[in-house]
Amino acid sequence: MRICALADIARGDALRVDTVSPPIAVFHTEDGEVFAIDDTCSHQDASLADGWVEGCEVECPLHASKFDLRTGLVDAPPAKRPIRAHTVTVSDGDIFVTLSTADPNLPPGVTL
Amino acid sequence: MSLSSLPEPVRSVTIVGASLAGHASARALRDLGFTGRITIVGGEEHRPYDRPPLSKDFLAGTAVASDLWLEGENEDLDADWRLGAMAASLDPATRTVMLADGRTVTSDAVVISTGSFAKTFPQLPAGVHTLRTLDDAIGLRAELTPGTRLVVVGSGFIGLEVAATARGLGVDVTVLGTTGNPLSRAFGTAVGEAVQGIQERHGVRIRNNTRVEAVLGQGGTGGRVTGVRLISGEIIDADVVVLGIGSIAATDWLEDSGIELGSGVVCSEVGETSAPGIFAVGDCSAWFDPVRGTHHRIEHWSDSRDRPAIAMAALLSIDAPAKALRPSYLWSDQAGSRIQFAGRLLGGETVDVEAGTAEGGDLLVVYRRGDEPVAVVGINQPKLVAAWRKRLTAPAIARPAIARSATSASEPSEPAVSIA
Ligand SMILES: Cc1cc2nc3c(=O)[nH]c(=O)nc-3n(C[C@H](O)[C@H](O)[C@H](O)COP(=O)(O)OP(=O)(O)OC[C@H]3O[C@@H](n4cnc5c(N)ncnc54)[C@H](O)[C@@H]3O)c2cc1C
Numbered sequence: 001m002r003i004c005a006l007a008d009i010a011r012g013d014a015l016r017v018d019t020v021s022p023p024i025a026v027f028h029t030e031d032g033e034v035f036a037i038d039d040t041c042s043h044q045d046a047s048l049a050d051g052w053v054e055g056c057e058v059e060c061p062l063h064a065s066k067f068d069l070r071t072g073l074v075d076a077p078p079a080k081r082p083i084r085a086h087t088v089t090v091s092d093g094d095i096f097v098t099l100s101t102a103d104p105n106l107p108p109g110v111t112l
Numbered sequence: 113m114s115l116s117s118l119p120e121p122v123r124s125v126t127i128v129g130a131s132l133a134g135h136a137s138a139r140a141l142r143d144l145g146f147t148g149r150i151t152i153v154g155g156e157e158h159r160p161y162d163r164p165p166l167s168k169d170f171l172a173g174t175a176v177a178s179d180l181w182l183e184g185e186n187e188d189l190d191a192d193w194r195l196g197a198m199a200a201s202l203d204p205a206t207r208t209v210m211l212a213d214g215r216t217v218t219s220d221a222v223v224i225s226t227g228s229f230a231k232t233f234p235q236l237p238a239g240v241h242t243l244r245t246l247d248d249a250i251g252l253r254a255e256l257t258p259g260t261r262l263v264v265v266g267s268g269f270i271g272l273e274v275a276a277t278a279r280g281l282g283v284d285v286t287v288l289g290t291t292g293n294p295l296s297r298a299f300g301t302a303v304g305e306a307v308q309g310i311q312e313r314h315g316v317r318i319r320n321n322t323r324v325e326a327v328l329g330q331g332g333t334g335g336r337v338t339g340v341r342l343i344s345g346e347i348i349d350a351d352v353v354v355l356g357i358g359s360i361a362a363t364d365w366l367e368d369s370g371i372e373l374g375s376g377v378v379c380s381e382v383g384e385t386s387a388p389g390i391f392a393v394g395d396c397s398a399w400f401d402p403v404r405g406t407h408h409r410i411e412h413w414s415d416s417r418d419r420p421a422i423a424m425a426a427l428l429s430i431d432a433p434a435k436a437l438r439p440s441y442l443w444s445d446q447a448g449s450r451i452q453f454a455g456r457l458l459g460g461e462t463v464d465v466e467a468g469t470a471e472g473g474d475l476l477v478v479y480r481r482g483d484e485p486v487a488v489v490g491i492n493q494p495k496l497v498a499a500w501r502k503r504l505t506a507p508a509i510a511r512p513a514i515a516r517s518a519t520s521a522s523e524p525s526e527p528a529v530s531i532a
């Protein structure tokens with residue numbers, strides 16, 4: 001799935017893509033890497049695209065859980081469950097994402 | 113042992129207080145490559161757990177204790193845990209921690225992370241609660257049955273959260289605040305009105321500018337609470353009373369140590385106390401704040417979790433590139449509304465409502481010194497708060513010492529979304 005041109009997301013920024021369900025967040029890090037994970041925090045309903053990115057980690061804008069952008073694993077509480085990481089390829093200046101086929105870990109109260 | 117002969121490098125660390133800041137300290141030590149001995153002394157029997165849900169999901173019954181543990185699933189800090197053990201005193205010269213049961217732990221460095229205790233009064237009747245620990249929350253929850261009359265003394269964050277959660281459980285709730293609208297003293301009238309509105313629409317009764325003179329109970333020790341009396345003489349009946357009247361740093365055990373204490377353990381801007389090799393982090397500590405020019409105790413979750421990484425780098429004398437501290441951040445979830453604060457309020461800021469209204473419960477308020485935004489409060493505005501937080505990263509006032517090598521990290525960045 002083509003997301004957008006790499007140039008459309010500035011370094012340090014993220015894009016929330018809600019044309020898929022659940023929505024995903026695509027990050028362009030300061031180091032120039034691109035990652036895609038589920039956008040919804042596994043703790044409660046917050047958009048990780050609004051979070052703070054540091055290195056390969058995003059911090060949830062609500063209660064500050066940290067997730068590894070490469071794996072979706074929880075690096076710091078209060079979230080317990082990982083979120084899905086999707087496969088990203090950048091080709092000819094465009095970002096493509098292959099969605100994970102795993103079941104998403106949506107927070108309580110959020111459904112597809 | 114003279115202070116100049118501090119062991120170098122540090123081979124053993126004792127962490128006193130096994131909660132958010134203590135756990136984050138142990139994690140930071142391991143993340144920084146420390147392979148020496150870590151001993152963690154914790155006054156509670158529990159493994160480190162998360163406190164914010166105690167007044168929210170856990171009190172509501174939608175989260176259980178196993179949701180609260182702070183340790184990761186496969187986390188192994190290779191630490192010697194001494195849980196259910198209160199530290200009774202500390203000898204800074206030898207860095208020996210004396211436990212209440214008579215045992216001692218001696219190490220090259222000590223981390224103080226004993227947090228806060230809820231303020232309370234002696235000799236209260238049964239049915240009067242404070243809320244700080246998991247056991248407090250379990251005890252309180254058992255009493256919050258539908259129709260129960262709860263009086264919450266104090267309209268700060270914890271009082272308001274307990275009120276909202278209890279109301280959601282069908283409890284009849286009255287909050288007694290000493291100020292105008294809740295939180296208005298800290299954040300101004302717009303936020304106060306919005307918070308009052310959120311609570312009242314949820315069915316919580318809020319009474320401002322009150323002063324409780326006495327908590328009333330049936331005679332005899334262990335008699336049950338019957339209500340509270342205001343200084344006006346008015347009596348408000350209650351089956352359960354929660355005191356949400358603030359907290360004090362848990363530094364009682366340090367009183368004879370000679371370590372400098374103020375509102376909390378007085379620390380440098382990297383968390384070192386007045387005694388070499390002894391650091392303090394979390395709610396119990398008052399780090400030097402270069403912007404304020406004073407020591408300042410912060411009782412926010414995110415500061416308690418994030419500062420240990422800075423302190424542990426200093427403890428291990430690792431000259432890590434100093435990261436500028438992010439603006440302090442606090443959230444509160446009440447009656448389905450998300451209240452978020454970031455920044456630093458010194459008093460005297462101008463207050464601008466940048467989005468939403470108090471009645472709509474969707475305020476975004478920005479506080480400025482001169483033209484410089486220094487703090488933000490959002491009510492149900494997570495996107496705007498996230499954007500503003502990033503803009504607050506660089507306080508206008510030059511920050512000496514720790515920020516010296518952090519100029520690039522503290523460069524102001526444009527918000528991710530445009531702000532009307
Ligand atoms: C009900 C509640 C709700 C909260 N909600 C929010 C929120 O929504 N947002 C937010 O930002 N913050 C919130 N907070 C604040 C946040 O939880 C604290 O900032 C955080 O817990 C501080 O962590 P700490 O490790 O410094 O101290 P604490 O969590 O207080 O832990 C200190 C530990 O040290 C132990 N101890 C004390 N004395 C001794 C001794 N002498 N020897 C051994 N052990 C000792 C204590 O038993 C305790 O286990 C809330 C706090 C409470 C109580």
Ligand code: FES
Pocket residue numbers: 041042043044045046060061062063064065077078079
């Ligand atoms: S919603 Fe992400 S940590 Fe709570």
